[in-house]
Amino acid sequence: MRGIDRIVVLTGAGISAESGLATFRGPDGLWEGHRVEDVCTPEALARDPALVHAFYDARRAKLGEVEPNAAHHALARLDAEWPGELLIVTQNVDDLHERAGARRLLHMHGELKSALCAACGARHPWETPMGNHPPCPGCGQSRLRPDIVFFGEMPYEMERIDVALERCDLFVSIGTSGAVYPAAGFVRTARHYGAWALEMNLEPSAGSVYFSESRMGPASELVPAWVEEILS
Secondary structure (H helix, E strand, O other): OOOOOEEEEEEOHHHHHOOOOOOOOOOOOOOOOOOHHHHOOHHHHHHOHHHHHHHHHHHHHHHHHOOOOHHHHHHHHHHHHOOOEEEEEEOOOOOHHHHHOOOOEEEOOEEEEEEEEOOOOOEEEOOOOOOOOOOOOOOOOOOEEEEEOOOOOOOOOHHHHHHHHHHOOEEEEEOOOOOOOOHHHHHHHHHHOOOEEEEEEOOOOOOHHHOOEEEEOOHHHHHHHHHHHHHO
């Protein structure tokens, strides 16, 4: 880890699974009983808004039952103590990184605790259900939707992410499947520009072959150990 100054960290559903939030796939995944097309596309929202709102209202309510785990706290420590450049890019829509204390953070797929007005485009902090069609605090129209990047929509701040990937010395992927693009391609971008790439996951991801190094195990064990290593 010597000579490292600029770091990009990508986190996925695996880092929050140990806090009690379901991952997307698997027998207990969020998509069990729901097709992606039913709850996570613009077409689904237009076709059955009640189902889409119920799905995300339930996920938003679940956040009140969970807490950041050791991996979230370790990344918050890295954020506070790392003297160089750092960008934590999360695919997760929960708020566990923020609650642990991370600040150099970007939610590329949106946030559960944010509402997007389809009428005026404004975003508003949001804690309560949207299924009862509350009015937008800005324009007053009842066209709020979850501030979530649906399948088929462009993730947020891709230009900023691309610049960080091109500049970084170290790219770290934590708890990701390596199957969802564009995030699955981040490792190849970082490697193309000369970065060392480290994967930490319960099992090898779909893109493990592209990493310089892989460490397998629970994020709550691997991430604190790595942060201690790099800060020392």
